[in-house]
Amino acid sequence: MSHLFNHLPTAELQALDARHHLHPFTHGQALAAKGARIITRAKGCFLTDSEGAEILDGMAGLWCVNIGHGREEMARVAYDQMMELAFYNTFFQTSHPPVIELSQKLAELAPGDLNHVFYASGGSDANDTNIRAVRHYWQLVGKPEKTHFISRKNAYHGSTMGGGSLGGMAGIHAQGGLPIPGISHIDQPFWWAEGGDMTPEEFGLARARALEAEIDRIGGDRVAAFIAEPVQGAGAVIVPPDSYWPEISRICRERDILLIADEVITGFGRTGNWFGSQTFDIKPDIMTVAKGLSSGYIPIGGSILSDKVFDVLSGDEFNHGYTYSGHPVACAVALENLRIMQEENMVETVRNDTGPYLKEKWQALADHPLVGETRISGMMAALQMTPDKTARAAFAEGDGVAGLICRENAFANGLVMRHVGDSMIISPPLVITHAQIDTLIERAVKSLDQTHARLKAEGLMKTA
Ligand code: PXG
Numbered sequence: 001m002s003h004l005f006n007h008l009p010t011a012e013l014q015a016l017d018a019r020h021h022l023h024p025f026t027h028g029q030a031l032a033a034k035g036a037r038i039i040t041r042a043k044g045c046f047l048t049d050s051e052g053a054e055i056l057d058g059m060a061g062l063w064c065v066n067i068g069h070g071r072e073e074m075a076r077v078a079y080d081q082m083m084e085l086a087f088y089n090t091f092f093q094t095s096h097p098p099v100i101e102l103s104q105k106l107a108e109l110a111p112g113d114l115n116h117v118f119y120a121s122g123g124s125d126a127n128d129t130n131i132r133a134v135r136h137y138w139q140l141v142g143k144p145e146k147t148h149f150i151s152r153k154n155a156y157h158g159s160t161m162g163g164g165s166l167g168g169m170a171g172i173h174a175q176g177g178l179p180i181p182g183i184s185h186i187d188q189p190f191w192w193a194e195g196g197d198m199t200p201e202e203f204g205l206a207r208a209r210a211l212e213a214e215i216d217r218i219g220g221d222r223v224a225a226f227i228a229e230p231v232q233g234a235g236a237v238i239v240p241p242d243s244y245w246p247e248i249s250r251i252c253r254e255r256d257i258l259l260i261a262d263e264v265i266t267g268f269g270r271t272g273n274w275f276g277s278q279t280f281d282i283k284p285d286i287m288t289v290a291k292g293l294s295s296g297y298i299p300i301g302g303s304i305l306s307d308k309v310f311d312v313l314s315g316d317e318f319n320h321g322y323t324y325s326g327h328p329v330a331c332a333v334a335l336e337n338l339r340i341m342q343e344e345n346m347v348e349t350v351r352n353d354t355g356p357y358l359k360e361k362w363q364a365l366a367d368h369p370l371v372g373e374t375r376i377s378g379m380m381a382a383l384q385m386t387p388d389k390t391a392r393a394a395f396a397e398g399d400g401v402a403g404l405i406c407r408e409n410a411f412a413n414g415l416v417m418r419h420v421g422d423s424m425i426i427s428p429p430l431v432i433t434h435a436q437i438d439t440l441i442e443r444a445v446k447s448l449d450q451t452h453a454r455l456k457a458e459g460l461m462k463t464a
Helices: 010-020 028-034 072-085 097-109 123-140 161-166 200-218 244-254 307-313 328-343 346-367 401-412 434-457
Strands: 039-043 046-049 054-056 114-120 148-152 183-186 223-228 258-262 286-289 301-306 371-377 380-385 418-420 423-426
Touching: 010 028, 054 434, 072 328, 097 114, 097 301, 097 328, 114 123, 114 307, 123 161, 123 223, 123 258, 123 286, 123 301, 123 307, 148 200, 183 200, 200 223, 200 244, 223 244, 244 258, 301 307, 328 346, 346 371, 346 380, 346 434, 380 401, 380 434, 401 418, 401 423, 401 434, 423 434
Parallel strands: 148 183, 148 223, 223 258, 258 286
Antiparallel strands: 039 046, 046 054, 114 301, 286 301, 371 380, 380 423, 418 423
8 A cells, every 4th residue: 555655755746736736715826836735644633744744733624524534443434335335326216224324313413303314425515405405395385486595794605606605705706606696695793803882792683683684675475594604614713692593593483484504514513512503502494514424534415404394395306416415435434433423422522621621722812912802612713813902903904914924824833723814713623632732722822923023023013
């Protein structure tokens, strides 16, 4: 197997990568000029690059490697399942043991009456499924005019035509004719940036009531569903004020619209419960899942449907599906992932031990001169950099200049910490230990210190 582990020199890999690989969400020529960092190995919470440097994976890959890297059991299960049944479809009145077992397991783990799964290969295509499933649902119950989706600005629901349209990212909407018709976006509950003089609780209520206003604007008889992440992830770990979710739930219930919780990031232990819907007491009709479902070891996603939605949809032929819906190897690997999480009490550990430990250390970063606020839920967290804490000010230089500097510093200091504008984000593997959390915090502080020094030296600590 050594051919897998010996690789070309870094510069050659970078040149080939630049020539033949178009990266997602990346300026190709800018990356080509700089050269991609090549990651060659990973174990637990640490990555190794092609130069042999070790890096703490503060983002769990891309919010997904919940059980940590390099678990041998996962590879064995994939091997065994490939030898037993590498592929068979679930389209034409056939099924197979891994998809049956995984569906039963998800029904057991998911809250309430979320008991039925439609499979995809990731979160974007699962959200595309949700658009079709929800519209077909309303068609079948005799309210075909209910087709409109309400989502939120700065939400991330994927980058397919449907997922990118449901999402509220301006950069995505600027390309390719998105959003598709029939989707509108209300303001997000981001108190730091948008809360003005309101208290967080007042602001949370106001932003929830924007949903009611939007339903009135569109017409209640035309609105099919509201979709939201329990905690906005890619949007910069925006933990809503406590007043937000109860009000959203009330509105969805009273106005007869379906509630879709996009749990692609918040699912599978990330917030200290199996699902963010449990942490925030949300009762969704549909939950989108992906990422942590397999800890990123293999692509799989899906929509977990309530009894109410399933009972209607299963009464007709649903003309929708992907070749890899319920892929046997993906299902077997996901099952093994869930088995490991349960056997090792990972969710309870995040809730009762490592989560509170990280929270205490992370919140203390608010004392840093560059940090305006910290946000955290379980194992996902953000810190907001600002030139003026009391004014909750943005940088004059524009959004993301400080963030990029800080991210580069963190990388050089052996920590993957993502930046969204001038928020710094972490979402480490759920298996991170106290000692590794200490290392993460040390490296984050060092990176903040360096960033602060540079911003001061370059006259960039100016308020917009
Ligand atoms: N919903 C949510 C809430 C997500 O975070 C998707 C759907 C789409 O899933 P797929 O598997 O199709 O990528 C996501 C994905 C980032 C980043 O930079 C976040 C995601 C993907 C890529 C980058 O934070 N989240």
